Amino acid sequence: MTADNIDNLLHESRRFPPSDAFAAQAVATRDLYTQAGTTPAERQEFWGVQARDLLHWHKPFSRTLDWSNPPFATWFDDGELNVAYNCLDRHVIAGHGDRVALNWEGEPGDSRTFTYAELTAEVKRAANLLTALGIRQGDRVAIYLPLVPEAVIAMLAVARLGAVHTVIFGGFSAESIRDRVNDASAKLVITADGGYRKGRVFPLKPAVDAALAPDADGTSTTVRNVLVVKRGGNDVDWVEGRDLWWDEEIAQVDSEHIAKAFPAENPLFILYTSGTTGKPKGILHTSGGYLTQVAFTHKNVFDLKPEEDVYWSTADVGWITGHSYVVYGPLANGATQVIYEGTPDTPHPGRWWEIVQKHKVSILYAAPTAIRTFMKLGRQIPAEFDLSSLRLLGSVGEPINPEAWVWYRDVIGGGTTPVVDTWWQTETGAIMLSALPGVTTLKPGSAQVPIPGIAIDVVDEGFHSTGADQGGLLVVTEPWPSMLRGIWGDPDRFVETYWSKFGPSTYFAGDGARRDKDGDIWLLGRVDDVMNVSGHRLSTAEIESSLVSHPMVAEAAVVGASDETTGQAVVAFVITRASQADAAAADDAGAILRAHVAAQIGAIARPREVFIVTELPKTRSGKIMRRLLRDVAEGREVGDTTTLADTHVMSVISKTMR
Numbered sequence: 292m293t294a295d296n297i298d299n300l301l302h303e304s305r306r307f308p309p310s311d312a313f314a315a316q317a318v319a320t321r322d323l324y325t326q327a328g329t330t331p332a333e334r335q336e337f338w339g340v341q342a343r344d345l346l347h348w349h350k351p352f353s354r355t356l357d358w359s360n361p362p363f364a365t366w367f368d369d370g371e372l373n374v375a376y377n378c379l380d381r382h383v384i385a386g387h388g389d390r391v392a393l394n395w396e397g398e399p400g401d402s403r404t405f406t407y408a409e410l411t412a413e414v415k416r417a418a419n420l421l422t423a424l425g426i427r428q429g430d431r432v433a434i435y436l437p438l439v440p441e442a443v444i445a446m447l448a449v450a451r452l453g454a455v456h457t458v459i460f461g462g463f464s465a466e467s468i469r470d471r472v473n474d475a476s477a478k479l480v481i482t483a484d485g486g487y488r489k490g491r492v493f494p495l496k497p498a499v500d501a502a503l504a505p506d507a508d509g510t511s512t513t514v515r516n517v518l519v520v521k522r523g524g525n526d527v528d529w530v531e532g533r534d535l536w537w538d539e540e541i542a543q544v545d546s547e548h549i550a551k552a553f554p555a556e557n558p559l560f561i562l563y564t565s566g567t568t569g570k571p572k573g574i575l576h577t578s579g580g581y582l583t584q585v586a587f588t589h590k591n592v593f594d595l596k597p598e599e600d601v602y603w604s605t606a607d608v609g610w611i612t613g614h615s616y617v618v619y620g621p622l623a624n625g626a627t628q629v630i631y632e633g634t635p636d637t638p639h640p641g642r643w644w645e646i647v648q649k650h651k652v653s654i655l656y657a658a659p660t661a662i663r664t665f666m667k668l669g670r671q672i673p674a675e676f677d678l679s680s681l682r683l684l685g686s687v688g689e690p691i692n693p694e695a696w697v698w699y700r701d702v703i704g705g706g707t708t709p710v711v712d713t714w715w716q717t718e719t720g721a722i723m724l725s726a727l728p729g730v731t732t733l734k735p736g737s738a739q740v741p742i743p744g745i746a747i748d749v750v751d752e753g754f755h756s757t758g759a760d761q762g763g764l765l766v767v768t769e770p771w772p773s774m775l776r777g778i779w780g781d782p783d784r785f786v787e788t789y790w791s792k793f794g795p796s797t798y799f800a801g802d803g804a805r806r807d808k809d810g811d812i813w814l815l816g817r818v819d820d821v822m823n824v825s826g827h828r829l830s831t832a833e834i835e836s837s838l839v840s841h842p843m844v845a846e847a848a849v850v851g852a853s854d855e856t857t858g859q860a861v862v863a864f865v866i867t868r869a870s871q872a873d874a875a876a877a878d879d880a881g882a883i884l885r886a887h888v889a890a891q892i893g894a895i896a897r898p899r900e901v902f903i904v905t906e907l908p909k910t911r912s913g914k915i916m917r918r919l920l921r922d923v924a925e926g927r928e929v930g931d932t933t934t935l936a937d938t939h940v941m942s943v944i945s946k947t948m949r
């Protein structure tokens with residue numbers, strides 16, 4: 292975020308107190324803050340109460356937190372539960388088997404509905420199938436699917452067996468799949484022939500085939516089988532003995548399956564996310580604490596009434612929002628939800644609003660980048676649909692600028708719905724900062740306050756709390772139930788990345804923040820080399836390493852430049868190798884390199900622009916000064932260059948770009 296943005300935010304003074312009508316029916320009350328107390332012991336006690344209230348424990352726990360070896364935490368560790376049982380069977384047993392769990396909309400207009408009883412039966416079958424394929428507690432299963440019901444079913448089936456899923460977003464490349472499958476040593480991959488996107492079938496299985504092909508030196512991955520869901524109807528290659536059609540296999544297994552109890556700290560999933568280095572990190576989450584906090588926040592932040600509400604989070608299950616607020620939170624709470632396979636503008640730009648109207652969606656959880664895109668298209672598009680069922684709106688993924696916030700409330704929410712801006716991360720597992728609807732007076736642009744039971748501070752480099760309206764770093768000062776338990780296979784990197792800046796018991800989030808006079812927190816964007824493009828995390832280092840892997844490139848620097856719609860956009864500065872540069876004209880080189888990054892990492896990482904330059908700005912110690920490149924990319928006057936090794940370099944760069 293730029294200095295201008297911070298300035299604008301300081302002047303944002305609109306306030307939206309809860310209406311009496313909303314407050315009167317709200318799930319969350321101010322009492323929650325009182326119950327959560329003010330000391331670490333009280334907060335732990337509070338989470339213990341929530342864990343017992345919100346979940347079914349096969350074996351009750353007697354301990355809440357063990358923090359004797361920070362930053363390695365355990366929560367509820369002598370308790371046992373089954374995550375899938377909590378999301379499915381218990382609702383059926385409680386008499387809610389006929390309640391709709393999933394209303395799925397396919398992009399081409401097909402749809403499917405699953406009640407809790409039906410979804411439970413499907414997951415039991417899938418669990419039997421995975422068992423037949425040799426999947427046991429602790430085994431890793433990679434899932435690379437479009438947003439079809441089978442994605443949810445597969446995740447829950449893995450969880451039901453106490454195995455560990457790693458979901459890979461369907462937009463990622465073969466190489467990204469291979470890295471993740473290898474890092475996790477996955478035994479099984481669940482994919483589809485293809486899925487629908489922007490009105491066309493995009494193939495998925497070829498990427499899996501390429502990812503699993505033996506190395507040049509003949510080394511194979513650990514994957515034994517590939518289960519293939521039929522969705523796109525596109526032709527696929529077939530590896531006999533390895534590949535199996537999901538529908539054929541599932542038809543042969545029983546729909547009875549007894550969920551076994553697993554320890555609260557049994558790993559539930561690994562989700563890879565970008566960090567400051569070139570290699571994505573496998574963020575590890577476990578069962579009992581994770582499910583407690585996702586269920587708690589889903590219920591209280593979204594004001595969920597499971598009997599009445601229709602909830603829709605537009606996230607894909609390939610991201611953490613899809614894990615916590617499409618699969619685990621809503622299903623643990625017995626919610627009825629909508630999931631949608633495709634893009635918001637297919638086949639027409641009102642598709643989302645048509646879905647809201649069709650299913651009478653009452654709670655919508657979306658990303659600022661989508662809201663800004665709709666703003667640009669204009670209010671006449673949502674105006675064609677009946678959106679009166681909406682009573683609560685949520686935002687996640689990046690800071691939401693006050694104008695977008697107010698537009699969201701006015702145009703989508705009919706000028707009355709609360710909008711909750713929720714701050715959290717793959718690593719935090721669940722929402723950490725948010726208003727509570729019906730309780731908090733809302734401030735557009737601010738993520739506001741820690742949810743009950745969470746301890747957050749904004750500090751300076753010396754670890755002192757910053758004063759009102761001073762910028763600082765966001766830290767979590769006490770462990771929380773849904774916190775990451777580690778980076779898969781790399782405890783040192785876990786400690787180093789998150790728990791070393793301010794000592795082993797303070798979590799450093801990597802976000803800049805400011806607290807205002809009322810104590811509300813405003814997020815100011817990442818302070819590290821992580822970019823946020825359309826709410827998706829990308830690492831500058833990862834894209835740079837992809838660029839330099841191309842024979843044409845000698846050196847590359849990538850920055851996130853602010854972008855009206857996507858928040859940030861990837862802008863690359865590249866020095867080509869002399870011999871190669873002659874071969875490709877600069878225009879071509881840009882296009883070739885953009886395509887190269889898209890093929891290597893995925894389309895979301897494709898740079899918006901690639902500038903071919905002859906120099907990069909570096910400090911005397913050789914560190915690239917991205918700040919200066921960002922100035923260039925955003926068309927600003929270049930800032931202070933005095934620490935550059937060669938102070939002329941910026942004028943050279945600016946000239947080549949003109």
Ligand code: WTA
Nearest residue numbers: 687688689690712713714715716717814828
């Ligand atoms: C950013 C997504 C401001 C932030 C759930 C964080 C936000 C990163 C917000 C995590 C928000 C997420 N306001 N910034 N409401 N929500 N972020 O892991 O920089 O994909 O560190 O998790 O997104 O992204 P991740």
